[in-house]
Amino acid sequence: MLLAVGFKLSNPPYKNEPAPVYQADLGKGVLGQSNNNGTIIINEKLDPKFHKEVIRHEAVHIDQMLRGDLDYDDNNIYWKGKKYSKNNPKIAMASPSNSPWEKEAYNKSKTKYKDKKYNV
Numbered sequence: 001m002l003l004a005v006g007f008k009l010s011n012p013p014y015k016n017e018p019a020p021v022y023q024a025d026l027g028k029g030v031l032g033q034s035n036n037n038g039t040i041i042i043n044e045k046l047d048p049k050f051h052k053e054v055i056r057h058e059a060v061h062i063d064q065m066l067r068g069d070l071d072y073d074d075n076n077i078y079w080k081g082k083k084y085s086k087n088n089p090k091i092a093m094a095s096p097s098n099s100p101w102e103k104e105a106y107n108k109s110k111t112k113y114k115d116k117k118y119n120v
Helices: 048-067 099-108
Strands: 021-024 033-034 041-042 071-073 076-079 080-084
Touching: 033 048, 041 048, 048 071, 048 099, 076 099
Parallel strands: 021 041
Antiparallel strands: 033 041, 071 076, 076 080
8 A cells, every 4th residue: 555645844945946046256237147957147246135036037038948939059049949149239238129038037027127226
């Protein structure tokens, strides 16, 4: 006879994050980065009170990659089959008006593009 027992921890010893989250110096103006290996990196200089917001935004990109809508390599970003060069300054800015993957991420995460409050 097989007996299955389940339980829920009221205070689990792990974080329920959408992906493994690490910190590193990402450079001036870069708040976070989502990687196609499923990890998220947030700028180590970012005030911790903003970590959840940035993780929420980057988690949208992780979801986009899992859906197959977003991918990238060293030179390009691929969105729904269309190639965007990383050398294009409009793409490099990560503006939601020029990058549809960013538009979706800003909308779903309810974050704002170039919000001065982050000060990184």
